[in-house]
Amino acid sequence: MSAFLTYLLNGLAVGCAIALIASGLVAIHRVTGVVNFAQGTFAVVAGLCTSSLLGLGFPHGLSELAAVLAAAVAGLLTGLAAIGKRGTTPLSALIVTLGVGVLAYAVEIVLWGDQPRSAPGLAGSMIVAGARIQTQHLLVIGVTTATFVLLALFFGRTYLGKALTACASNPYAARVVGIDVRKMGLLAFALGGLLGGIAGVLVTPLRPISFDTDVTLIVNGFAAAVFGALTRPVVTLIGALLLGVAETMAAGYGYGSHQLEVALGLMLVVMIVQAGRRSVISLEST
Amino acid sequence: MIRLVAGLLIAAVTLALPSVLDESALPVYILLGLAAMVTVGVSLLMGYAGQVSLGQGAFYAIGAYTAALLALNGVPPLAGLIAAPVVAALSALVIGTPLLRLRGHHLAFATLAMQLILLSLAGQLEFTGGDIGLQAIPQFSVGSWEAEGATTYAYLTWAGVALVMLVTHNVITSRPGRALRALATSETAAASSGIPVGRYKLTVFALSAAFAGLAGGIYCFYTGYVAPGSFPVLMSIQYIVMAVVGGLGTTWGAVIGASAITLLLQGLNTLSSLPGMPTYAPSVFSYAVYALVLIVVVLFLPQGLLPAVTDRLVRRRREPSVRTR
Numbered sequence: 264m265s266a267f268l269t270y271l272l273n274g275l276a277v278g279c280a281i282a283l284i285a286s287g288l289v290a291i292h293r294v295t296g297v298v299n300f301a302q303g304t305f306a307v308v309a310g311l312c313t314s315s316l317l318g319l320g321f322p323h324g325l326s327e328l329a330a331v332l333a334a335a336v337a338g339l340l341t342g343l344a345a346i347g348k349r350g351t352t353p354l355s356a357l358i359v360t361l362g363v364g365v366l367a368y369a370v371e372i373v374l375w376g377d378q379p380r381s382a383p384g385l386a387g388s389m390i391v392a393g394a395r396i397q398t399q400h401l402l403v404i405g406v407t408t409a410t411f412v413l414l415a416l417f418f419g420r421t422y423l424g425k426a427l428t429a430c431a432s433n434p435y436a437a438r439v440v441g442i443d444v445r446k447m448g449l450l451a452f453a454l455g456g457l458l459g460g461i462a463g464v465l466v467t468p469l470r471p472i473s474f475d476t477d478v479t480l481i482v483n484g485f486a487a488a489v490f491g492a493l494t495r496p497v498v499t500l501i502g503a504l505l506l507g508v509a510e511t512m513a514a515g516y517g518y519g520s521h522q523l524e525v526a527l528g529l530m531l532v533v534m535i536v537q538a539g540r541r542s543v544i545s546l547e548s549t
Numbered sequence: 550m551i552r553l554v555a556g557l558l559i560a561a562v563t564l565a566l567p568s569v570l571d572e573s574a575l576p577v578y579i580l581l582g583l584a585a586m587v588t589v590g591v592s593l594l595m596g597y598a599g600q601v602s603l604g605q606g607a608f609y610a611i612g613a614y615t616a617a618l619l620a621l622n623g624v625p626p627l628a629g630l631i632a633a634p635v636v637a638a639l640s641a642l643v644i645g646t647p648l649l650r651l652r653g654h655h656l657a658f659a660t661l662a663m664q665l666i667l668l669s670l671a672g673q674l675e676f677t678g679g680d681i682g683l684q685a686i687p688q689f690s691v692g693s694w695e696a697e698g699a700t701t702y703a704y705l706t707w708a709g710v711a712l713v714m715l716v717t718h719n720v721i722t723s724r725p726g727r728a729l730r731a732l733a734t735s736e737t738a739a740a741s742s743g744i745p746v747g748r749y750k751l752t753v754f755a756l757s758a759a760f761a762g763l764a765g766g767i768y769c770f771y772t773g774y775v776a777p778g779s780f781p782v783l784m785s786i787q788y789i790v791m792a793v794v795g796g797l798g799t800t801w802g803a804v805i806g807a808s809a810i811t812l813l814l815q816g817l818n819t820l821s822s823l824p825g826m827p828t829y830a831p832s833v834f835s836y837a838v839y840a841l842v843l844i845v846v847v848l849f850l851p852q853g854l855l856p857a858v859t860d861r862l863v864r865r866r867r868e869p870s871v872r873t874r
Contacts, residue, residue, distance in 0.1 A: 298654035348848050354601065355847050357654050358793065361786065362847070365839030367832045386842060411864060482665065485658050523669055527662040531648070534659060538650040 269395060271508060271517040276469075277509020279407035283462035284484030285499045287338075287416065287455035292493045293431035294451035297356040300339050302484055303363040303477030305459030308367065309334040311375045311474075316384040331460035335368075338456015342449045364477060371474040377478075382466025403465045411500065412462060425426035427451060431494075461522035479523070486530035492537060560711075567703035575699040576643035577815050585807035586713050586764040588791040590757030593717055595789075596798020597726070598650070598753040600732035604660030604782035605643060607667045607735055608637045608758040610767025610777075612810040614671065617683045617775045626689045630766045637762025642756040649750050656873060664785060672777040682776025709767055710804070713760050717800045720756070733798075770792045784838075790843045796853025805855050813838055 284302055290335035291299045309330040341363045345356040385400040418424040429437040430447045438444050462480075463472065484507065490502025506526055513525050570578055587605055594600055608783040614635035618628035648659050671677045678684075688695050689705065721727050732746055740746045769775045787810070795806025814835055821830035850857055 295675065298658075317746070344844060344848075354653055356853065357657065358601070358847050359844050361789075362840045362843035364840075365783070365786065365836050366844070369836035369840065372829050372833050372836070478665075482658070482662060489655075489658075508833065524666050527666050531659055531662055534651055534655050535647050538652075538655065 265395075266515070269345070270511050272396045272404075273400055273515075274508030274511030275504055276403040276507070277511055279403050280462045280466045280506035281483045282500045282503035282509055283407055284456050284480055285503050286496055287458035287462075288484055288488045289491060289493055289496050289499050290427075290458065291342075291451045291455040292488070294427055295346055295356070295448040296448075297337070297345055297352070297360065297448075298493065299341065299345070299452070299455060300357060300360040300481060301337075301367065301477075302455060302459050303480035303482075304364045304367040305334040305337055305456045306463030306466065307371065307472055307474060307477045308337050309460035309463030310382070310472040310476075311371060311380055313464050313467055314380040314472075315375065317382050320374070327397050327464045330464050331457060334460025335453050335457040338459065339449060339453040341456070342427065342452025343453070346445065346448045349484075350541055364481075367477075368474050371435050375474070377474060379471035379473035380467075381471040383466045397469075399465075399468050403469075406461065406465060410458070417475040423450070444515075462545035483526055484529075486526050489533050489537070509543060511545075555614070562708050564704075567700045567707075570703075572699075575703055577811065579703050580701060580708050581701070581811040581854070582710050583764040584770055584791060584811060585804045586706075586710050587806045588803040589710075589713050589717050589763045591788045591793065592792040592797055592799065592803040592806075593720070593758040593842075594753055595792055596652045596796075597721070597729040597733055598750050600649070600750065600754070601654075601657045601789070602660045602757070603657045603782075603785050603789070604662075604664035604752070605658075605761050605788050606694070606780045606782065608641060608761035608779040609765040609768070609784070610664075610667065610671065610775075611640055611758075612762030613769040613775045613779070614677060614683070615762070616766035617686045617769040620687050620770070621683060621811070622687075625691075626687060626770060627691045628688065629675065630763075630770070632782070633766025633769075634759035634762040637765070638755040638759035641758030642751060645751050645754040649754060661782065661785070664780075664782060668777045668780060673766035673838070680777060682774065683769075684774050686769055686773045686775070688773075689767075699771075702767070706767055706771075709763055713763065714800050716756070721798075721800070725749060725752075731792055756780070775788050787839060789793035790839050794842060794846050794854055796855040796857070799853065799855050802853050802855035809854065810838070810842065813842075832862065 284306060287305070288299060288302050289300075291297060312330035312333045313326050316329055317323070321329075339361060345359045347349065349361070369399075384402070388395050388397045390497055416424075418428055426437070426442045427447055427450065429440070430444050430451075434444050437447075457487055466472065484503075487503035487506050488499050490505075491498035506529065509529070510522050510526055514522050567575065579819070587609060591605055593604055615636040616633040618630040619632055620626050621704065624632075644663060648656065648663070651659050672680045688697070690703070721729075728739065728744045728749055730741065732744060732749060736746050738840060772779075791806040792803055793800030793806070793808050794809060795804070817834040817838060818831055820826075821834050846853065852860070
């Protein structure tokens with residue numbers, strides 16, 4: 264029973280990290296209609312930055328904050344490349360973000376080399392209801408909860424957040440009332456970078472990160488985002504937690520080598536079921 | 550007339566090159582041909598069926614593993630080479646039936662997922678040799694004649710490219726080809742004019758998979774070694790880059806795109822092996838080239854290299870220009 268609880272809590276922590284990446288995807292897709300392939304890259308950039316900054320002797324907290332900001336800047340740059348030029352279709356923008364992700368490989372290898380890097384996080388573990396859980400896992404869950412509460416407040420209570428939501432629901436109407444849709448799109452990319460960065464900073468102490476970790480991260484994040492049809496943040500959160508728990512359980516009970524297949528298979532099934540319910544015309548008119 | 554002369558000239562140069570090129574240039578020539586073969590399929594799929602596949606490397610791998618397994622089990626290599634595209638196309642039919650209900654970014658991720666699953670399986674299963682892969686694949690042979698040296702493989706590869714281009718040309722200029730063009734612009738409109746949208750998309754998907762499978766089959770005989778590591782995700786991205794650079798939906802564009810990228814990478818490779826360059830230089834250069842070329846072409850040259858150049862030539866010849874598209 265305590266093993267089950269341990270797996271559950273670990274799984275929730277993994278799911279939280281996925282949820283952060285997925286919510287970045289959703290934020291960008293809602294506002295701009297672009298699926299950002301470079302979303303995993305933001306996490307990698309933040310993770311590698313943290314390990315470097317900590318290695319240089321900067322204190323905890325400051326290093327993490329700087330790393331998250333670096334990821335946000337990376338997000339903004341990605342946005343400039345993807346939607347900065349007028350008349351870029353979402354599918355072209357997807358290919359551009361793919362290019363940005365590959366370009367990031369080159370930059371990351373030059374700056375950090377091609378070996379995996381790790382960073383010290385919160386050491387030690389605690390006993391929760393008879394189950395041993397690493398403190399870092401609890402930190403991940405706590406920070407993610409706080410982030411999601413802040414996100415809800417941002418979108419629900421601030422003008423900026425409401426402007427973003429307006430762009431998501433009807434770009435034309437948003438433009439009519441004087442919202443700069445392109446600027447909001449760039450803001451969404453920066454927000455996506457920020458969220459990806461938080462995920463990267465939280466995950467790096469748990470598992471070493473190298474330049475090509477982003478493929479696993481983005482695929483997991485996309486799988487979670489697909490649960491919410493790339494538009495609904497709450498469903499995405501639930502999907503991510505389910506995915507994290509399912510993967511950790513599979514690994515814990517001895518199917519570790521099939522972890523990736525579980526996630527990918529689940530994603531394919533969800534996508535195909537959803538595709539059956541959407542009509543072609545609604546997609547082509549947008 | 551100009552077209553015919555140009556075609557003959559290119560054919561002559563292609564045939565002459567293997568005997569002229571030296572030891573170090575021939576492998577590049579062969580890999581270029583293999584990449585061109587796959588890219589023609591990707592270009593057909595993206596340009597005509599309007600679908601992005603990030604998993605073309607998976608069909609390359611299926612072709613390579615099929616030919617390798619058959620050859621290792623005593624089946625004549627020619628039969629193996631024929632089976633490679635057939636098996637790749639069949640698996641594309643099976644995989645594509647559920648997957649092609651998706652479109653756009655969903656399909657891109659689904660095909661990427663497919664390749665990741667396939668590679669992971671190939672790395673774990675017993676009969677594919679796990680992560681080590683399959684080794685000591687016999688040389689390609691027909692009857693008692695056996696392929697020797699890279700020159701033979703160069704001819705084999707480019708014969709494959711010619712075949713692939715011929716098939717593509719015939720598909721494009723036929724009635725189904727017109728249907729495919731209609732399908733790429735609007736599926737609803739195509740369906741309402743009586744085009745069986747689903748079946749046509751699946752057929753093009755299978756055809757492009759067959760091209761990749763053929764390239765994979767030749768590749769496994771040429772290198773004599775197949776492992777999951779030979780087919781990274783970057784490989785599938787590379788084909789997208791080549792197709793986009795050459796111009797989507799153009800047969801010659803695919804070959805030109807493949808040549809341009811391969812030669813550019815080769816040039817940078819030589820540059821990065823100069824003394825004084827850091828050890829990571831080759832991979833950094835290749836990542837940077839793929840990325841920058843892809844971004845610049847998608848944003849500023851969305852038609853691709855070949856259509857952009859021919860457009861300009863045609864416009865200069867007959868002014869004032871009337872763009873029909």
